Amino acid sequence: MGDTGKGYVTTQVKGTLGYMDPEYYMTQQLTEKSDVYSFGVVMLELITAKAPIEHGKHIVRAVQEAMGDPIGSENLDKILDPAMGLGSEVGGLKKFVNLAMSCVGESAADRPTMGEVVREIENILDSAPVNKKMDTKYSRSSYEEANDESPLHSHDTEVFDVSYGSFPFHIEHQYAN
DSSP states (O other): OEETTTTEEOSOOOOOTTTSOHHHHHHOOEEHHHHHHHHHHHHHHHHHOOOSEETTEEHHHHHHHHHTTTTOGGGGGGTSOGGGOOOTTSTTHHHHHHHHHHHTOSSGGGSOOHHHHHHHHHHHHHHSOSOTTSOOOOOOOOHHHHHHHOGGGSSSOEEEEEEETTEEEEEEEOOOO
């Protein structure tokens, strides 16, 4: 059951520990900012090559403790996956870490929207390629263009019947202009 006008969905949620928005545990409501939080955790996984929860410690807390505040380039070596063979001199890496940390902010109000995250990643890629040994030419369509062309954004109500194992369920969605 969803209330798209209010910006959240009410349903029984099963999520993976470590990826769930801390506010969900208090409000029992998922929002777009809940997805931003989960994406931020994935970004931290990419940087650190660590699981969301390791040795009883959440990746967000581990990075916060290692990096300090404010995040400085000299601290990047403390969290970077050594197998990446990157150093703190890699352009854009500090911005990427800062973006990831903004995504996992305690309060949803402090987190960027997913569109803002996409634009910032595009800006990071435009200003400082992640690996200068790679061909830096790439193509992309903007977040908005991809969403406008998506068949799921037809502005009509569509109904999907989905079955995961022996638990079929019914999903309705409607996208407003």
